[in-house]
Amino acid sequence: MIEVRDVITSVLYGLGENATRKHSDPEIIDSLNIVLRYVNLALINTKSYWIAKEIKLKPKNGKAKLPEDFGGFKEFEAYDGKYKFTKGAIKVDKDVVMTYLYIIDPIETIEDEIDLPYVLFDMFTRYSIGLLNGNFGSDTVAGLISAEIQKLVANESSGPIDRPMPFFV
Structure with a gap:
């Protein structure tokens, strides 16, 4: 961290602003x-892998909601079925553990x-x-x-x- x-x-x-500051914290x-x-x-x-997280997806009607901090897909754990990403969700056949890249x-x-x-x-x-x-x-x-x-x-x-x-x- x-x-x-x-x-x-x-x-x-680095800016040489130890004593007198030109730049504010914001x-x-x-x-x-x-x-x-x-x-x-x-x-x-x-x-x-520095920004990888795992989540267990449990689809309802073939769709599971993606996490709010989803930034990209990395892999599934032990899943060989079909999948498709749609806006804010992923279509999967069954419960699956997904590794994703977070924001x-x-x-x-x-x-x-x-x-x-x-x-x-x-x-x-x-x-x-x-x-x-x-x-x-x-x-x-x-x-x-x-x-x-x-x-x-x-x-x-x-x-x-x-x-x-x-x-x-």
Whole structure:
């Protein structure tokens, strides 16, 4: 978990605003939320386990409601039936455990926590500083975050390489 208070302290230090401040807490929280949205989107696109949750779906009349924080589908556990996503729901034949990618709640106050691993702390600090300084536009931040997240989670999906064993008689 990343403490928002700690990120804000690092952002203020990076901006040189320890003694006299130019940026208010709401401004900094807004820049952190921009970074958070792009990080969340990049994690959804890479299907990262960092934002994965499980839920047991119990369909009524062949439909089950998707969770409010649903951001993307990852997998079903032991289910080989057909399924189809429709607006706010999923059509399935029977009860099933679904792993999905969730949307992280936005930061509202300095006391909040970001439900992500601490390894992303510096990313939040760097890009928030860039946004507040005007060095980065939001499109630039989106591209940089996406590339960085892809590198971070690349090893999640790639397992060991299966090589054919030589066969000798």
